[in-house]
Amino acid sequence: MENEEITENSGNQSGNTEEKEKVGYGAPPKSHQFSSTNQPNQEQKEKIKRTRGKNKVNRDMLRYILSMPYKFDPESKVGVELKKSFGEKKFEKLTAGQLMILKQMNRAILQGNTHAFTTLWNQAFGLPKQITELTGKDGETLNQPFTDNQVDKLIMALRENKKPAE
Numbered sequence: 001m002e003n004e005e006i007t008e009n010s011g012n013q014s015g016n017t018e019e020k021e022k023v024g025y026g027a028p029p030k031s032h033q034f035s036s037t038n039q040p041n042q043e044q045k046e047k048i049k050r051t052r053g054k055n056k057v058n059r060d061m062l063r064y065i066l067s068m069p070y071k072f073d074p075e076s077k078v079g080v081e082l083k084k085s086f087g088e089k090k091f092e093k094l095t096a097g098q099l100m101i102l103k104q105m106n107r108a109i110l111q112g113n114t115h116a117f118t119t120l121w122n123q124a125f126g127l128p129k130q131i132t133e134l135t136g137k138d139g140e141t142l143n144q145p146f147t148d149n150q151v152d153k154l155i156m157a158l159r160e161n162k163k164p165a166e
C-alpha cells in the first residue's frame with residue numbers, strides 16, 4: 001500500500017502553514033500514535049489482549065496442522081516432484097511441515113532461489129549477529145566516565161538535596 005500524504009493545517013501567529021505528513025502502513029497519523037500523554041483506553045487494552053490470545057490460538061493451530069502426516073498419491077504433482085528432486089524414497093510418513101521444508105530446499109538448491117536459501121539458513125542457524133556501533137558527537141564515546149572531582153560534586157549535591165552543578 002502506498003503511503004498517502006495528509007495535509008495538516010496548524011495555525012501560528014503569522015498565519016496558517018501546511019505540514020505534509022506521510023501516512024500509511026506502519027506510519028499512522030501523529031494523532032493516532034501512542035505517547036506518554038496519549039495512552040490506550042481500557043477498551044483498546046482489552047482489544048489488544050484479545051488479539052494476543054487469537055495469535056496464540058492461530059500459532060497452536062498452525063503447529064498442529066504442520067505436524068500432521070501428509071498423505072498424497074505417489075503419482076500426484078507433489079509425489080512426482082519429490083521423486084524428481086530427491087530420488088526414489090518413501091515420503092509417506094512426512095508431515096506437512098517437512099514437505100514445506102523440502103519444497104524450500106528444492107527452490108534453494110535446484111532453482112538457485114537465494115530467498116529460499118536465506119530463509120532455510122536463518123531457520124537452521126539463526127540470523128547473523130548484527131553489530132551496531134553507537135557514538136556520540138564527532139565519533140566520541142557516549143558514556144565517558146566521571147572524574148573523581150565530578151563524583152565528589154555529585155555526592156555533595158545529593159547530601160544537600162541540591163541539583164548538581166555541571
